[in-house]
Amino acid sequence: MPDKIRVLVADDQTLVRTGFRVILEAEGDIEVVAEADTGTAAIRQAQLVRPDVILMDIRMPELDGLSATEQIRRQPDPPTIIVLTTFDQNEYVYRALRAGAAGFLLKDSPSSRLIAAVRAAATGDSLIEPAITRRLVERFAEPVQPQGLPSELATLTERELDVLRLLARGLSNAEIAAELVVADTTVKTHVARVLTKLNVRDRVQAVVVAYETGFANRG
Structure with missing residues (x-):
């Protein structure tokens, strides 16, 4: 793992990006190296700054986070991507799994969960919110x-x-x-x-x- 975990935050809401930056950069081992407000910008920034981890919102203009995830994961030596979601976006979770996301994080998760997710992703681990996992169980449960x-x-x-x-x-x-x-x-x-x-x-x-x-x- 590098001395500092390099993170790209992709979300179309400025307050969300700022909040994540403040939380993450309060930790000595994490650095937010870039931000993106669209899926297209996320792809471009991923190529430019080569982050270790990307926090990717699902709903963004121009290109959604799922399509951006698919394209970034096709790049050589791609970064690990954690998809940001909310309870009303469960229909996207399985698509994100298939797109190559390594983890999921609820947007209203406590800051400790956000930090843990970034650190886990940087070490090759993954973090799937138990609440989201339960929704997956419901979706794929067989009669x-x-x-x-x-x-x-x-x-x-x-x-x-x-x-x-x-x-x-x-x-x-x-x-x-x-x-x-x-x-x-x-x-x-x-x-x-x-x-x-x-x-x-x-x-x-x-x-x-x-x-x-x-x-x-x-x-």
Whole structure:
């Protein structure tokens, strides 16, 4: 991780951008290197300043945050993108997952959650709000629970399935480690193996698989 985490804030509301800048730059290890008020500007700034993390609003003029996320994630060595959302934008969450977002943050989250999300993203972790995760469960819940283990998950060990289940609940590596009573490094190893076996690029895409197969909806 760099000495300072370089952040781009993309939101069409000046007060939101300013508020995020004040909160983040109060931390010694985070620097807001650019702002953008449209999706088009976010793409341009991402290319110019090469941030580590982008906070991306969904609804912006010219080009929305989802389309901007898709384009930025296609760039070589793209930054990690955290999508900013509200409860009335849940229909966009799955699209954002598919677009390559690494995490989600409610706009009215406490400042500690914002800071934690940026730090997690900078270290390759992800942060999915548990409230948003519950909405995903509702969206992908099946009328009849599937019998047996989905074929897509057949190569995972029992412990890797435990890790995937906790990922689907929105837990960070540290939270998974505490839940399973193992070291953080052990969790990182398990997560890496899950990604490899599922042939997905990041942990959020693994969460998508967990929901689409019905695995995340099990008790």
